[in-house]
Amino acid sequence: MLISTLSSLFFSCPKLLRHLRLKGKYTYQDSMSRSQMCEVVLENYSQNASGVLQTLRRSLIEPWVHPTTAAEALTTNTTSPSSTSTTSSPKSTPSTTTSTSSSTTSNANPNSTTISAPLLISGFNFGTGSSREQAATSLLAAGVPLVVAGSFGDIFKRNAINNGLICLECPSLVDYLTSTYSTQLEGGRRSAGAGNGVMICDSAKAHNANADNNMSSSGLKLDLEVDMAEGVMMLSEGKKETGVVFGIFFFLQLGRYAFDLGKNLDITVDDVTSWTHNVNAAHFCPQVTALYPQSSVNAETWTEFGELLETEKFKTLAIEKLSGLIQIPSESYDNMPPPGQDPRWETMGQVHDYLAVAFPLIHSTFSLAKVNTYGLLYEWTGSDASLKPYLLAAHQDVVPVNPDTLDTWIYPPYSGFYDAETGLIWGRGTSDDKASLTGIMLTLETLIGKGWTPKRTVVLAFGFDEESSGIHGAKTLGKALEEIYGRDGLAFIVDEGGGFKDVYGTIFATPGVAEKGHADIKVEVTSPGGHSSIPPAHTTIGYLASIISELEQNPFPVELARGTVPHDTLLCYAAHGHDISPRLKHAIFKSTHCDAALHRVEDLYVSKDHWYSSLVGTTQAVDMIYGGVKANALPESAYAIVNHRINTVSSVNETAAHDTQTIASLARSFNLTLKAFGEDIIPASAYSSSESKGHIELSQAFNHELEPAPRTPTSGKGSEPWDFLSGTIKATYAAHRNLGGVDGSNIIVSPGMSTGNTDTKYYWNLTRHIFRYNHKNGAYGGEIATGVHTVNENIPLDHYLEMIRFFSTLILNADEAKSFE
Numbered sequence: 001m002l003i004s005t006l007s008s009l010f011f012s013c014p015k016l017l018r019h020l021r022l023k024g025k026y027t028y029q030d031s032m033s034r035s036q037m038c039e040v041v042l043e044n045y046s047q048n049a050s051g052v053l054q055t056l057r058r059s060l061i062e063p064w065v066h067p068t069t070a071a072e073a074l075t076t077n078t079t080s081p082s083s084t085s086t087t088s089s090p091k092s093t094p095s096t097t098t099s100t101s102s103s104t105t106s107n108a109n110p111n112s113t114t115i116s117a118p119l120l121i122s123g124f125n126f127g128t129g130s131s132r133e134q135a136a137t138s139l140l141a142a143g144v145p146l147v148v149a150g151s152f153g154d155i156f157k158r159n160a161i162n163n164g165l166i167c168l169e170c171p172s173l174v175d176y177l178t179s180t181y182s183t184q185l186e187g188g189r190r191s192a193g194a195g196n197g198v199m200i201c202d203s204a205k206a207h208n209a210n211a212d213n214n215m216s217s218s219g220l221k222l223d224l225e226v227d228m229a230e231g232v233m234m235l236s237e238g239k240k241e242t243g244v245v246f247g248i249f250f251f252l253q254l255g256r257y258a259f260d261l262g263k264n265l266d267i268t269v270d271d272v273t274s275w276t277h278n279v280n281a282a283h284f285c286p287q288v289t290a291l292y293p294q295s296s297v298n299a300e301t302w303t304e305f306g307e308l309l310e311t312e313k314f315k316t317l318a319i320e321k322l323s324g325l326i327q328i329p330s331e332s333y334d335n336m337p338p339p340g341q342d343p344r345w346e347t348m349g350q351v352h353d354y355l356a357v358a359f360p361l362i363h364s365t366f367s368l369a370k371v372n373t374y375g376l377l378y379e380w381t382g383s384d385a386s387l388k389p390y391l392l393a394a395h396q397d398v399v400p401v402n403p404d405t406l407d408t409w410i411y412p413p414y415s416g417f418y419d420a421e422t423g424l425i426w427g428r429g430t431s432d433d434k435a436s437l438t439g440i441m442l443t444l445e446t447l448i449g450k451g452w453t454p455k456r457t458v459v460l461a462f463g464f465d466e467e468s469s470g471i472h473g474a475k476t477l478g479k480a481l482e483e484i485y486g487r488d489g490l491a492f493i494v495d496e497g498g499g500f501k502d503v504y505g506t507i508f509a510t511p512g513v514a515e516k517g518h519a520d521i522k523v524e525v526t527s528p529g530g531h532s533s534i535p536p537a538h539t540t541i542g543y544l545a546s547i548i549s550e551l552e553q554n555p556f557p558v559e560l561a562r563g564t565v566p567h568d569t570l571l572c573y574a575a576h577g578h579d580i581s582p583r584l585k586h587a588i589f590k591s592t593h594c595d596a597a598l599h600r601v602e603d604l605y606v607s608k609d610h611w612y613s614s615l616v617g618t619t620q621a622v623d624m625i626y627g628g629v630k631a632n633a634l635p636e637s638a639y640a641i642v643n644h645r646i647n648t649v650s651s652v653n654e655t656a657a658h659d660t661q662t663i664a665s666l667a668r669s670f671n672l673t674l675k676a677f678g679e680d681i682i683p684a685s686a687y688s689s690s691e692s693k694g695h696i697e698l699s700q701a702f703n704h705e706l707e708p709a710p711r712t713p714t715s716g717k718g719s720e721p722w723d724f725l726s727g728t729i730k731a732t733y734a735a736h737r738n739l740g741g742v743d744g745s746n747i748i749v750s751p752g753m754s755t756g757n758t759d760t761k762y763y764w765n766l767t768r769h770i771f772r773y774n775h776k777n778g779a780y781g782g783e784i785a786t787g788v789h790t791v792n793e794n795i796p797l798d799h800y801l802e803m804i805r806f807f808s809t810l811i812l813n814a815d816e817a818k819s820f821e
C-alpha cells in the first residue's frame, strides 16, 4: 500500500471556506453511517465539498477506499453502525486554508504499493476545535487517506492517528501554495486571521484546475506526490507556457507517528515507510518494461538463440572467433598519414581477410563497401524499404601495446588466449572493441544460419582509427553513410560506450546519450632571442611556465546543470538507488528546482568523485610542451598544448574565451601582447617598444576542435528509440540471468555519458538517436574495464556471451519496432 499523489489540485476559492465558523450540524448525531458521513463531509465549508471529492475520486483509475467503508458498502443498506456521533468536518481557525486534491497514479499492478486518492491540503491548526473522532473518520469515509496542513490541532491529530488518517505537517507547501495562488494581499499572501478567514485565490490561476486530470482552460495542472519513506512531497505544476515545474517540500518523517499509525492499522512501520516509494522514481527516472520479440518467428528465433548461447559448442565457436581477431595486431597510432601512405595500416587488411573467412554467410549475404580502403560498411538489406535502417558500429583498431610493458602481460597481448579455469579471454582489443565487433558479426552469422531474414535493413560500420581520433575511418564512413542513407536517414545507432554496474545497491545501465566537446589549444610565447649570458628576467619558457601555472590555478568551474546528462543520471540514482543516503537523495530531488540544492549536490557528490567532476565540468590538461634548442641560447619561442574536454552545456568558443581571459591579465603584468584565435586582445600599441617584452598567441592546435554532441532524446516525444533500447537492455539482462518477467526492474536504465569521444562524433547527421553502449558489466575491473588501453586487457567469456545475447535481442526487436519512422 502506498499513499501517493494527487493531481488536478482543487482550489476551493473562496466558496469552500466561506462557512468556516459554522458548527457542523451533525456533530451530535451519533447514528450516522460511513456512507452518510461521506455525503456530508466538509459540508460546513462548502455544500459542494462532497461532490467535489467524489468527482475527483471518479477521475482515478482505482481510487482508494477505506477498508471499513468498503466492508460497509458490501452489506449495502443495512442500518447504520452504532456509536457514530459526527461532526461533518474538522473545524479550523479563521486563518485556515483548505483545498482538495485528487490523485491519479495509474499504477494498476496489484503488487504495487501505490494508492491513489483525493488528498486534503489545509492551512494551520487544522482540526482545532474538532474533538470528535468523526472529524477524522468522515474524511476516511469520503476516501481521503491523508491531510496535509501547516499544523494540526492536537485532539484532532490524536483522533486521526487512532483511526488511521494520515496527517502530515508541511508548512512550506502551505506557504508556497498560499503565496502562489492567493491574491488577497499584495504579494499573494494570505492574511493572518483576516475577516472571515477566507483565502481568496486568483481564480484565473486556480479555479479551473479540474478533476478530470486534463489541463484546465487556464493551462494549470497541479500534482502532488507524497513519499512517506523519505519525508518529501513533490509538487508538479503543469503550465501551458512553461511545461511542468517541480517543487520539493519536506515534512518530518513519520517516526513515532508511523508507529502509532501502524499499530492502529495493523500494519508494520516498514509498510508505512515504504508507501509511495516508487512514485518519485516514475517522475524523475521513468522506466519501461522489458521488450521481447513478439512475432512468432522472432520470438522463436530469440528463444532458440538464447538456448544456443548456453551450449558448449557455441561457446567454443564464440571464443574461437574473438581469439582469431585478437591475434591480428591492428594498432592505430596518432597522426598517421592516410591509408596507402603508411604500411602500419596494412594490419587492417588482415582483419578484412580474417572476417571474410570467419563469417562466410555474412560475406555471401550482405553487401560490403570498403571506404577509404579500410573502413568496412556492410548492409543487410531488409524486405521492407519503408522501414528506416539502423546502424551497429564498432572499430577494428586497438591501442598500441607499449613494447616496454610486454613482460607485464600475463598472456601475450596478441595471443587471444582463453583460460578455461578463470573463464577469461586475454589480449589487446578483447574489451575495446573487438568483442563488440565479433559479437555483432557472430550474432548476424548465426541468424543467417537459422534462415532468419530482416524486414528492416541492418547496417554495420567498422572504423579503423577510433583510437587515434577517427579522421581516416569514421570520418569518411560518416560521409559515405550520409550519401547512402541521407541526413537523419537512420533509425538509431549503437556504438561502443557505457555499460551497466551496481550503484547504491541497484544495477544501472547507462547508455551514453551525449558526448563532451573537445579542443586542443596551443599557447605560444615568442620574444627576442639572444645569448643566455645576458638574459632578461624571463625567457619565453619562463613566461610559459607562469601561464601554465595561471591556467592550473584557474580551472573551469564544475557546475552541475539541470537538464544535463550528469544531472539526469543522478536523478536516476536518487530515484532507484536502494542504498543512497536520504540526505543526498533529498538534495538531488530538490536540485530540480532549487539552486542551493544543486550546489549541495555538487558538494555532496560531484566534488567528491573525480570521474564525475570531470564529466560535469570542462577539463583542462597541459599535455604537451616545447621550447628551447640549446643550453646557451635564449629560446625565441616556447609553446604548450592544453587539452580540453568541453562540458555539454558549453562550447568551443566559451572554452577559448576562458583561456584567453585567464591569460590576458597575466600578459599585461608581463608587458606581453596577446592575440587569441585571430583577434588582437592586447595589441602592440598597448606598450611602447621599450616596454614590450614579447607576444603570446593562442590558437586551435590541430583544427579538430569539436562541439559537444547533440543530446539523444530520452524522454517525451521522440524518445521511442531510447525506450526501445531500454526495453532491450532489460530483456537481455533478465534473460541472461534467468530472472524472467517483463517488469524490467532488475536493471534500471539511465541516461549516461562518458568522459571521452567515440567514432559517433562523425555520425551526428545520420540520426538524433545515438547510443554509446556496450551491454557488459562496467564495474568489472573498476571504473575502466580491466586492461582497456593498458596491460592485461581481458574479457570474461560470460560478459562476451551476454553482449551477443544483447545484439540478438536488439536485432530481433528492431525488426518489429514501429515507432522509428
Ligand SMILES: [Zn+2]
Pocket: 395, 432, 433, 466, 496
Ligand atoms: Zn573503443
